[in-house]
Amino acid sequence: MLVNAIGRAVPALLALLLGAALSLPASAAPARNAKAAPGDCAACHKAEKVLPAGHPATKGMKLDACAQCHAPKSEQALGGKLPGMHLHQLRGIGCAQCHGDLKKPTEVAHDKCMSCHDTAKLVEKTANVKPKNPHTSPHYGKDADCNLCHHQHAKSENYCNQCHKFEFKVP
Ligand code: HEC
Ligand code: HEC
Ligand code: HEC
Ligand code: HEC
Ligand code: HEC
Ligand code: HEC
Numbered sequence: 567m568l569v570n571a572i573g574r575a576v577p578a579l580l581a582l583l584l585g586a587a588l589s590l591p592a593s594a595a596p597a598r599n600a601k602a603a604p605g606d607c608a609a610c611h612k613a614e615k616v617l618p619a620g621h622p623a624t625k626g627m628k629l630d631a632c633a634q635c636h637a638p639k640s641e642q643a644l645g646g647k648l649p650g651m652h653l654h655q656l657r658g659i660g661c662a663q664c665h666g667d668l669k670k671p672t673e674v675a676h677d678k679c680m681s682c683h684d685t686a687k688l689v690e691k692t693a694n695v696k697p698k699n700p701h702t703s704p705h706y707g708k709d710a711d712c713n714l715c716h717h718q719h720a721k722s723e724n725y726c727n728q729c730h731k732f733e734f735k736v737p
Contacts, residue, residue, distance in 0.1 A: 598719075600668055604628065604655035629656035645737025650718040653737065664718070679712045697732055 602609035605627035665671040722736040
């Protein structure tokens, strides 16, 4: 009888403990889930609300769909509002295209960025940015390391402003 009661109680207790463990709040850090579809925020952010209340569902969307409301170059543009990794992923550029081996991802050097980006074209594209073109300067020429300003896993920064006051919006 006693053995039987324990036999029933133990699994019940285990289930209870497990249930408690599962209902703990999800860990704060979002997952860098390489398999997640880019518009599926919850696949990585879980319960964390990363979009304003009432925002339309973005699951299944790519950047061109976002652009209907977040037009490039407008106040609503997404550059600077999401870490760069998102902006690449929403364009269909996945983790492996920057990192290669995903088993041991490490920093991605400037040279890797240049395998897709072209400095001359970039300098031309931002020639009219005020107050200065961020992609060319008397100090670094056209070769400033992209990662000084653009961050893929954190908010981008304005490297020049250690010394200057340039009002850049860095995507
Ligand atoms: C049907 C229109 C619409 C679509 C499509 C849309 N959004 Fe939005 N989004 C809005 C509106 C409206 C706001 C609130 C106003 C604002 O901040 O631009 C907003 C705000 C945001 C914000 C917060 C901006 C901030 O300043 O903090 C993010 C991030 C965002 N959207 C991401 C996305 C992404 C990523 C997609 C595509 C996967 C997307 N949105 C598609 C309408 C849209
Ligand atoms: C556009 C290129 C790019 C894409 C796309 C990208 N990364 Fe990265 N990743 C970087 C760079 C650059 C660094 C160096 C640190 C930084 O800038 O945050 C880095 C660093 C890392 C690191 C190691 C250092 C750290 O900060 O922990 C990991 C792990 C990582 N990335 C995983 C991923 C995963 C997983 C994805 C896809 C969900 C991804 N990355 C997408 C460029 C990229
Ligand atoms: C596999 C190709 C590829 C690699 C590698 C890559 N990018 Fe990109 N990136 C693109 C494409 C395509 C676009 C969209 C077209 C454009 O703006 O040039 C883009 C857009 C961008 C943008 C503009 C984002 C926006 O929405 O405003 C920045 C900034 C950027 N990349 C920086 C980097 C940096 C820094 C690295 C290296 C850590 C990097 N890219 C690596 C393909 C790549
Ligand atoms: C000094 C900081 C800084 C550095 C370093 C930097 N950028 Fe930028 N980048 C910016 C700013 C600011 C913008 C937004 C310009 C604007 O307002 O249109 C930008 C915009 C971009 C865009 C979008 C251009 C467009 O008009 O569509 C791309 C792509 C880009 N950068 C890639 C790179 C790459 C690749 C490198 C490395 C060769 C790099 N950047 C180095 C600050 C920087
Ligand atoms: C592939 C997984 C993944 C997807 C999908 C994803 N995110 Fe993220 N997001 C991250 C990670 C991881 C970070 C923290 C920076 C890093 O490590 O790259 C982050 C950071 C952010 C940040 C910066 C603030 C913060 O909480 O750190 C915002 C805003 C954000 N994400 C919004 C979104 C929105 C909006 C969507 C859906 C349109 C989305 N994310 C989809 C993984 C993801
Ligand atoms: C470590 C400090 C420092 C950093 C970082 C720095 N600068 Fe400068 N910069 C200076 C100094 C000092 C001068 C010369 C004095 C002056 O004219 O302001 C100068 C002059 C200039 C000039 C010529 C004068 C002018 O204002 O037209 C330009 C253009 C310029 N910097 C652009 C940049 C850009 C773009 C960046 C970021 C990619 C940058 N600087 C980063 C210190 C810096």
